[in-house]
Amino acid sequence: MKKYILHIFLFISIIGFAQDGMVKAEIDTANIRIGEQFQLKISVNETKNVIIPKLLLKGLEVVDSTKVDTIKNSLIRKYILTGFDSGAFYIPQQQIFVKNQAYLTDSLLVNVATVAIDTTKVKKFPIKSIKKEPYTFDDFKIYLYILLAALAIIGFWIYWFVIRKRKEEEDGPTYRTLPPYEEAIYRLNELDEKLLWQNNKVKEYYSELTEIVRGYIERELKVPALENTTDEVLEMLRNFKQADTIQTSQETLDKLRSLLREADLVKFAKSKPLALEIEEDRKDAQEIVSNLKPKPIIEADDELE
Known part of the structure; x- marks a missing residue:
């Protein structure tokens, strides 16, 4: 039991250490409209043995990310995020490993709002009837293939039973039986x-x-x-x-x-x-x-x- 209590205190101390400034997460804005992009920056006050896993997000999407930059004695990585559904979404705490120790960033709230449309200024158009798509070659090629096949069969029958037979009769020797x-x-x-x-x-x-x-x-x-x-x-x-x-x-x-x-x-x-x-x-x-x-x-x- 004492061993478990010691682990709990150690975990709390690690979190506290994270909150003391070892890792930090920031966004450039907390309010966007649907489809707009914003930046998330994760900073780590250490440059050696640092692991930044893949972001875990809900309701938001990663558009792009930069390579890890080293500025003085810190590591910085930036992400471009966006949202396509309206509502309030949390960027959950991200777990960063520094020298085999886990540190958690703060969770951040982002509000995604819909784009308001002023219907009084939108020009209205009459409802148009459904238009048929123009015909293309693909619409008729099956009939063309059937026609060509039928012509080939007819041509074969004409040749086999008319032309060939007539030619054989013409080419064949004609005999007249003499008395x-x-x-x-x-x-x-x-x-x-x-x-x-x-x-x-x-x-x-x-x-x-x-x-x-x-x-x-x-x-x-x-x-x-x-x-x-x-x-x-x-x-x-x-x-x-x-x-x-x-x-x-x-x-x-x-x-x-x-x-x-x-x-x-x-x-x-x-x-x-x-x-x-x-x-x-x-x-x-x-x-x-x-x-x-x-x-x-x-x-x-x-x-x-």
């Missing part, structure tokens, strides 16, 4: 221009020559002449001749038999006919195409007539 006889003659002339047998490509020449003749028979008579063997093709044509469904002569059928068998010998037995024989086979191929045709179908009305 069997015209196609065969055209291909025979193309074969002559290739000069295959003249360049020792006799096998290739006979393969293409018989393919042209077989293709003509298949298209004209509507039989699988390209897939069947030589004997099968000749057998079909003999049956057609006996049934009187084709318009040809026995000489034409004999030339066809000779041509197909000669081609088989060249392709499978490596036979090498003479140039004169090759030219003769070429003439026979054209005669076969010209003289082998189906008989026209006679309608019943035509028979009655």
Whole structure:
């Protein structure tokens, strides 16, 4: 208990020492209007081992502060304060430490008054209607983006389904199916221009020559002449001749038999006919195409007539 009483007396002595002038707080005015600034100055009669903590304020605000100045044997720090609410506000006691001992400044009262307005001298204006803000690009950019996206989609569809399709149709090759006889003659002339047998490509020449003749028979008579063997093709044509469904002569059928068998010998037995024989086979191929045709179908009305 005696120890606590001793501490109390020591604290009172410290405060008394502070009040004796070790630390001091002053303001340049005790009355301000809202927003006005005033100065707080804290002085310490010591220059060594002095600590000035951050100000503790209620209702007032620090606008600025200066660095600690040393004048003779004292330390001085100044603060610029202001208030934005009307009323009476205390700057509470500030605790200053000097050589590890605490000293308290005096508390200070500051009155913050409102600014009086003389309404009789204030010019009055009529109440104005609400005005709309002017339009800016940001107000319309979402619609612009939607429009551009829609145009891009429409453009893509037009290109994909109209322009591209039309271009493919224009660029694509156009073919006209020739009648069997015209196609065969055209291909025979193309074969002559290739000069295959003249360049020792006799096998290739006979393969293409018989393919042209077989293709003509298949298209004209509507039989699988390209897939069947030589004997099968000749057998079909003999049956057609006996049934009187084709318009040809026995000489034409004999030339066809000779041509197909000669081609088989060249392709499978490596036979090498003479140039004169090759030219003769070429003439026979054209005669076969010209003289082998189906008989026209006679309608019943035509028979009655």
